[in-house]
Amino acid sequence: MRHKEVQGAWDDVPRRTIQVMVGNVPVGGGAPISVQTMTKVDTRDVPSVLREIERVREAGADMVRVAVRDREAARAVEEIKRKADIPIIADVHYDYRLAVESLERGADKVRVNPGNIGGTSRLQEVARVAKRLGRALRVGVNSGSLERDVLEEYGGPSVQAMVKSLGRHVRALEDIGFHDIVLSLKSSDVRTTIEAYRKASLEYPYPLHVGVTEAGPLRVGLVKSAIGIGVLLLEGIGDTIRVSLTGDPVEEVKAGRLILQALNLSGPAxxxxxxxxxxxxxxxxxxxxxxxxxxxxxxxxxxxxxxxxxxxxxxxxxxxxxxxxxxxxxxxxxxxxxxxxxxxxxxxxxxxxxxxxxxxxxxxxxxxxxxxxxxxx
The missing domain is CATH 3.30.413.10 (Sulfite Reductase Hemoprotein, domain 1)
Structure with missing residues (x-):
């Protein structure tokens, strides 16, 4: 069943997703496509994080993600959120408790990878806290970290395997009445990324965070990202984007803005x-x-x-x-x-x-x- 209704750049058929708020930035539901990035410095070094956040904000970032690798980083989220003039997303792997603490410290959204967060019960526990606080979750499935049983069923990290993994976790969140969800299905392979998002866009009504993961250094990463993100946006697939580059996050933001501009989807330019x-x-x-x-x-x-x-x-x-x-x-x-x-x-x-x-x-x-x-x- 097709749920998605987002207006495609070359498509006259209206498509629209559920709208999710990330701080004061709407994602999906006809909102402008937002650009985000991720800080590259240690999150525990709050002054350096804040300087980097200000640089990417000035470059046009709508929201920014910080890596939360331990409790000290989770505690730092509180000060970062208090001083940064932009929505803050906590990026958490392996320990669901860090996701919970990041939310309680003020993160506007938490990105979790269900493949390594500890199972359905842990994901639901994070979602319950997010629901209580009125925050959002991004369920980020990556081809390199799928569950073992899914990999065995499909013989590797295929498009079908990624969509199967995503569906499992979406249902787990829906079962507890949680719907402030943003979805992503990333691969470093451009074709795999495109096909995975196409399939997910037909299945789920939630906003899609689009990008090619681990795209590489500036020149290679720009080409991969422009193709992968650009193709999807032209098909009306994608509500927020991140260009993943080995390098300065300001370059990621500039690249994201230029992709939107090239497709006549940008704001002021x-x-x-x-x-x-x-x-x-x-x-x-x-x-x-x-x-x-x-x-x-x-x-x-x-x-x-x-x-x-x-x-x-x-x-x-x-x-x-x-x-x-x-x-x-x-x-x-x-x-x-x-x-x-x-x-x-x-x-x-x-x-x-x-x-x-x-x-x-x-x-x-x-x-x-x-x-x-x-x-x-």
Whole structure:
């Protein structure tokens, strides 16, 4: 039976999940797709955790997860939650008591892996505490930590095995009347991840946390995540996302935002269009784009603070073109709201494909930024 009703990017059939609140952030039920990440420093080092949380919040994270490996880390959740201006998720493995204590210390949600948390009774005990406190649980099934009997039944960590494991634990939570559930079925294999989420989306009405687990270092991880997450979002599958990278969590948040932006699913954004350059280019376009990206991050931060700007592709979204010669702009970039096409020592400023004026090279970027700020005003 198909429960899910989330609007797909290319699908006119309405699909919608149950809505679950994670702190003050709604997940599912037609809410904007949220972006989350996980801190990379020791949770017991509260000052370092708070600095990292502030960095990812400024980058656009909607919520953040912290690893709870022992009781000291669980106790640290209380101070982190009190001082952080963002919903906090506790990530717990092996010891259900750490999940219980994290909830009692203020965690807005706990992520548990049913495959290693100690069985159905332990999962239900955590859920009872979450229900009493009005908090959410993410049931996170990973291909690398499925129960032994499920692995034996299916001969390994297959899509069917992941969905079977998930179903077992969803039923256990439903049996005690707990429904503030977010689900995930992650694998480091992109195809397995996609197929597992497709099957789960047909079976359960709960929001889905989408991502490719252990995707790898920046370059490889970005490709895997963009494909895996992007395919699912285009099919209307996914309510919150995390790009899992070996590296700075700020890069995870930026990547998640860019995936949403590329699919026209983002909130406020500066959408950059730039040509790949060729022998016609007479300027350092790579450097120009790099400099503009820094300004775009500043502008996007201001848009997140006041997202009431333009509608269209997303609230406050502005498409900006940076072209290396007259061939690629303004003609081929006519869909941009504003842009620059560079020649030798000069740049043509255009809006919606129409030439506005020609400016000197040294003034081009400053002029462009002023035009964008005028559009956003």
């Amino acid at each position: 500066i959408d950059i269009i730039s040509c790949p350059t060729c022998g016609r280019c007479q300027v350092d376009l790579v450097g120009i784009v790099r400099d503009f990206e820094a300004e775009a991050e500043r502008l996007e931060a201001s848009l997140r603070e006041d997202p009431s700007g333009r509608g269209g592709r997303g609230p406050g979204t502005v498409r900006v073109a940076l072209m290396g010669c007259e061939v690629n702009g303004p003609g081929e970039a006519s869909g941009a709201d504003v842009g620059l096409a560079f020649g030798r020592n000069k740049a043509a400023l255009f809006k919606k494909g129409q030439l506005v004026k020609t400016v000197n090279y040294d003034e081009a970027l400053k002029t462009l930024i002023e035009e964008i700020e005028g559009i956003l005003a």
